[in-house]
Amino acid sequence: MFFRNAIGAIGAITLSAACTILPQPTHELTTETPDYDANVSARIRILTGNGAGGAFFRPGEACYKGLFERDDNKVVVGDGFWSAWKYSSRSITIGMPASPRKWMTVDGLEFKDLIREYVVPAGKPLTVAMTVSSSAGNYHSSCTPPATTFAPEPGQDYDIFMNNEGRRCWVEVRRIDGHGIDELTVQKLAPKCDASPK
Template sequence: MRQLLPLAISLTLIGCATSKTDVRNEAEAGKFDPTTTARVRLITGDNAHGGFVSGQTCEKFYNESLKSFPIEQSGWKTAHIDSAGLYPFRESDHQNSVIGMPASKESKLINESPRLYDEHVVTANQPFIATFGMVGSVSCSPKPVVFTPEPGQDYEMQFQIVKISTFKAGCIIQLRKLTAVGNTTIETPMRPQVCARSADGNFHTKDPLFNAQ
């Protein structure tokens, strides 16, 4: 989808930066085995939402699981679980769920934005699908992305509005591999494939044709 860039910029200015509290998720952290699993940090908030599926291909999830089971039984998981109440007064709006991933530029600046993040353990060497979208004055939904996490590795993902031309903006899902080296985190941008609907009406795994949707 395409939206006017001034609207996108104005939306990012809505809301004030808030202090976030890191809440360690011991149950999730206990699942991490560097030989069989990976960790993924999903940044949401500020009208951006997301979710993921681990262990299913685009074809399996969209063409079979979603058609055969309710969403809660399809393998789908929400990137961030909201507590009771309305934004921005929910307790969960000021909490990051953490499991020990290395800090990134975005995570260090989280208090300067209305965003937050949750960290998840996922199966390595299996497809991982993530989807993000924004609703509100500006709405944009990039194609879901899919990649294969490597054992013991850390990744970070987020929704991002990008400029296409003077009066147009689009959106992408950014994916970065995080590598801790001493007190420094090396961030390596990655270009995942996408889950795209073809002319036959089914979803297929494809290389992205454009940077922004």
């Protein structure tokens, strides 16, 4: 056990040293201006990363579908499978207030992390699913928390990210306003969508 822990520690130190020696990935930024009516819409910012995580959401839906099921309502956060092989990330912003979390700002992104901001319908359910994985040598870890759902309020802004403690991880949603509000939003576990056709 001691030997295994020592090898793991050496691997983590080596990986950390490599990250400081290697040039940092390129963080590209695109700014968009989608239609946004604060009376009927809300905005969300999701943090994920190329190659180390994945996220998707289903606007107007209170359930989730399996990863490989056809899902015309699913919005994938990121640039797809091949982006994992790029040594870069691409964030998209739409004018949301700055996150109170430095690591969810364009200037504070780490390694190949990215943020994407979206306009979503307010007053309707929004289901979010996320996953994260990492590897270093023979060490591999991953976490895929249950999908969650909540109803964004009109004119409100939300940060969505994966949080963890010990071996547990979960999708966290926090309402923000750029003036100090950073409050946890109540979510429910999202059930799997009914497989029968509508």
